Amino acid sequence: MxxxxxxxxxxxxxxxxxxxxxxxxxxxxxxxxxxxxxxxxxxxxxxxxxxxxxxxxxxxxxxxxxxxxxxxxxxxxxxxxxxxxxxxxxxxxxxxxxxxxxxxxxxxxxxxxEPKLPWAEALTHDGTPMRSSGLVQHGDMLVLNVAPGCEYFVVPKVGLAGKTDNLSCTFCLYGVPDQRMDALGQRLYEAELPQRTLDRVAEACQHPETHSRHLYLVGGSMLDMAAEGERYLQIARSLAERGLTERYYVACGSGAIERRHMVAMKDAGVRGACFNLEVWDPAQFARICPGKHKTVGRDRWLAALEEAVDVFGPGNVMSAFVGGAELEGEGAFEDPEAALESNLAGAEYLIPRGIVPTWSIFWKVTGKARGEESFYTLDLFLRLNEATAAIRARTGRFTNPEFFCRRCAYMEMEPDFDFARAM
Ligand code: SF4
Structure with missing residues (x-):
């Protein structure tokens, strides 16, 4: 068969x-x-x-x-x-x-x-390739990341000058502070980004042939949520000045920032928010996302998601989860059914509150089991999606295609389920 x-x-x-x-x-x-x-x-x-x-x-x-x-x-x-x-x-x-x-x-x-689009081959006014401006494209979504270095990789040790702890999420490689930061002018523990960086990336977003509808702002986390809120606000205002919050559905993919920054971003034209909790179970969250756990905490993260619903409205708030991360490593759930149950408890909590959770598959990219998902089967992933689709249908809280659709979801399936249901 x-x-x-x-x-x-x-x-x-x-x-x-x-x-x-x-x-x-x-x-x-x-x-x-x-x-x-x-x-x-x-x-x-x-x-x-x-x-x-x-x-x-x-x-x-x-x-x-x-x-x-x-x-x-x-x-x-x-x-x-x-x-x-x-x-x-x-x-x-x-x-x-x-x-x-x-x-x-x-x-x-x-x-x-998906072809390379003309913007990716073009240069900004100062001769910088637009593809080096901090912009990438996933189908009809532009992802703007002008501060890729995540401070959770380098948390200063108290009383030990120059020493740091690595509290990064266990599945993450892309937030490692590296030479990408130099090119973009990002400095660790400093919120403000150079104006030339914001000008370049805005110029890339302004290119007439991006064929995109959504613009998703992301970046490495900061240890200070107030500072992170300031950084995202700086980016949002820079986009708004150029009319880009009109052209695109702009969403804020930051950490659990303060409400005042959500409100200021909404005022600047940002329409949605996606604060990624990554893992639902509290003990697994602490194990897998030690930086988020220690510097923000799960309760504050959930409160921020609910505040985001107040500010941006239901249908405009999401949280991404890494399906299967809770089954990997020391201290993991041993039973895949328990992981499924936990994720479904998360969906039952979030969806009625106007927050759409989305699961991508945990692709193991490091270690001996690289490329394998032995701990999270295809059937389990489909069962998770079937059950969460049923919760969205029961509550009438579907994915919002203005925010996240079949043309940009390349590792998640919620928009595919909701689109098929609506047909
Ligand atoms: S918050 Fe976690 S997932 Fe995001 S960049 Fe930092 S370590 Fe990676």
Whole structure:
């Protein structure tokens, strides 16, 4: 039986598009040389793909970029993951930039990849490549990150000058303070960002061909929430001055900032907020997100989400969770069913309060089990999505496509479920 047939039999409540998306998120696709060729025009993967010895080189290279995002004919979006032993494979189709997805050699659907858009190749007025301005794109969402370094990686030890603790979230690699900060002028423990950084990124957002609807502001966390609120407000006001809060649905993806900053951002034209709790269970939250736990605390995080509903309105507040993180590492839940139950308790708490939780799959990117999700099965992930979709339907609190839609959700499935239900 094929993977897709089995999923159709076991998960009839999951829309077919979401089953396909979930199957590719878990199983990936086998490597095919067409992926190297597509990488020349498609929006590129975060990391280059590396061939194994003996595999035919791509343009003489064994290391190259492949596409980041698959786009199906019905507009469903999914992140491309290459797993050599996958039963799925993408091969050239019968028209330029068209491809066919196969499972066990049998055609499943046609597809294409999200292309590089003109803004990513353009320069700002001072000659900086716009793709280095702190902006990336996921389908129809621009993600603005001009302060990527997260202070949870370097929390000063009290009374020990120059020494720091690492209180970063256990699953996180992208917030490591590194050379990206230098290029953007971010300084640790300082809220204010250089005006030239804000000018450049705003110029990139102003490019006429971004083909985006949503603009999501993110960044590394600060230890001082008041300072973090000031930083996001500075960014929001800079965007508002250029009319960008009119052009895009701008959402604040900060930590649990203070209410006064939420209000000031709303006044500047920001329309939504997404404060990511990451893990629902209190003990697992403390274990997996020690920085958030120690510097903010779960209670304050939840209070901030409810304040955000007051300020931005229901339908404009979200919180992201990393599905499966609570099953990984020392002190983890031992029973996947307990993890599912905990996540559903979170959904039952948040959704009626106007906060939409969204789960992405925890892709293990470090250690021996890299690339595996042995602790969080595809079936469990679909059951979680089916149950949370039912809670949204029962309460009438759906994902808001102005904020988060099928064209930008490439590792989450809530918009796919809600879209299928509305059809
Ligand atoms: S808050 Fe956690 S997930 Fe976010 S950048 Fe910092 S360590 Fe990473």
């Amino acid at each position: 094929s993977i897709l047939e089995r999923l159709a039999e076991n998960h009839p409540q999951t829309p077919a598009a979401a089953r396909l998306k979930a199957a590719l998120l878990f199983h990936g696709v086998a490597y095919d040389p067409c992926l190297g060729r597509a990488g020349e025009w498609a929006f590129p993967s975060h990391m280059p793909f590396v061939l194994q010895p003996g595999e035919p080189l791509h343009e003489g290279q064994n290391k190259f970029y492949t596409p980041q995002l698959v786009r199906f004919p019905d507009d469903t979006q999914v992140r491309l993951r290459i797993k050599r032993d996958s039963r799925f494979r993408i091969v050239d189709g019968d028209a330029p930039r068209q491809f066919t997805l196969l499972e066990d050699g049998r055609p499943v659907t046609s597809l294409t990849f």
